[in-house]
Amino acid sequence: MIEPALDFGFFAVSLALLLNLWRLWRGPTVMDRVLAVDTMVINAIALIILFGIEQRTTMFFEAALLFAMFGFISTVAYCRFILRGDVIE
């Protein structure tokens, strides 16, 4: 019963990543692209977790945690660059 649910999960999250890619391509503003990348990071984390369930290993959680941290830091750094013209003043 878990297998078809995992198939559906992979399908849904992959489709979500494609939709985010479309928003990343279209824009229209810079912050739209930042938001699209941020959502892509979230969906990539979901994909990593589903892959971990499928492979029956807990090894990928460190990768997911690193993704979460770098996604947050890059988004905040870019927004700060837009707001202040510099990341670290």
Next chain:
Amino acid sequence: MNFLLELAIAALIVLGGVFALVGSIGLVKLPDLLTRLHAPTKATTLGVGGALAASMLFFFGIEDRLSIHELLISVFLFLTAPITAHFIAKAHLHEHVDLRDRLPPTGRPQGWSTFDGVPEADDAERDSDPPPR
């Protein structure tokens, strides 16, 4: 019992997938950034949260080992998602200053703090405060 466990795990995975998809559809369909901003928060909280809960239940119930790395990820995401959304909204407002006229009134003497800054305390107010010791 095992069937119920598998059912719960499968339901959580499907829930997470559906909410991730709904968040991204909202990101594509909604008209402008300030409305678009609220769709991916569903993907962050419920989408990833559902997948993480399914993972915890799977490793605890079927693989028979306790894994709490998922809690670390979910706590980190739940803490940082509002900060990210706040920064994106603020940067967007400062990039498009023409949006300033369309913001609703704050109902207070000072305007939106992201544009007007923190108001100076009045002299009368400052005098009424007890002096710091």
